[in-house]
Amino acid sequence: MSDQDRLYEKTISSQTIYDGRIIKVKVDEVLLPNGKTAKREIVNHQGAVAVLPLTPDGKMVAVRQFRKPLERTIVEIPAGKLEPGEEPLTCAKRELEEETGYQAASYELLSSFYTSPGFADELMHVYVATGLTKGESRPDEDEFVEVLELTLEEAKELHRTGEICDAKTVAALFAWENRVLHERG
Template structure:
């Protein structure tokens, strides 16, 4: 065991829901003392940075109850059991925006809140966007407004905190970096 690792002594499952589960673990710390860890288990998710031929970022506005406000986000969603992230990314892009793509390229995967959750988000970039005739629609409990914004508009939305989630901020900063590298 590394001098930084914590050894699990006991795990108590507190809640299991549709999206997450919560467990409390008793752990032995590297110094031999014990502590409790509250951990949210999540199946993982995808997020899609989709940019049109005229350089507009495809986003959705969505009400987020946990924040009690509407925010603008890149399309995203939870992985289904056994689902490959790329397949999930293609599905979520179509369901939330009506777009399909010629190519779905993985950019990076990152943990959202490693202090208490194991959610891993896989970020993709969708290339060769095309509107689909009979596109799948959002889940029955999901309501979104489609948006297409320029990079400058997205940066303004960040400053106004209308974009207020890490996956979307990360994606916008990726585009900013790509633009800066072109100069």
């Protein structure tokens, strides 16, 4: 018997308690490996992308915006949710241009990861975008952002002070720093 089989939780029942525009929340009753049952609260999400845009002069393009769940403004890389059936790269291109006005000549998938697998199935795809050209941003009508260009040191300082605090941006920041260190030899 494999580890996956020994640890598997079989779903006995599932009830959707919220079905919104961005997420669906359900409560599953599961049969545990020891024969007991438990409830699991699960957030279903279509998936998302984020973009680490790097300018020709070595800066990261980021956005500052208010995040209601945190009740404060933070700095993060451009990101957005996938539309049903949308390819992640298509979404990355759309989100970069909508939020920042930038277009990129090249995209490279940096990583794909689950944002919080303890309760959500959201899969985040993070791209590095290079060969940037500046244009006019077109945020969604309910999205208010300030576009920033940050050096690696400025971004690290914003992380130190807590202005950069979301997982995707922190992961991208460390990947960027690693890339710079690797390029320097």
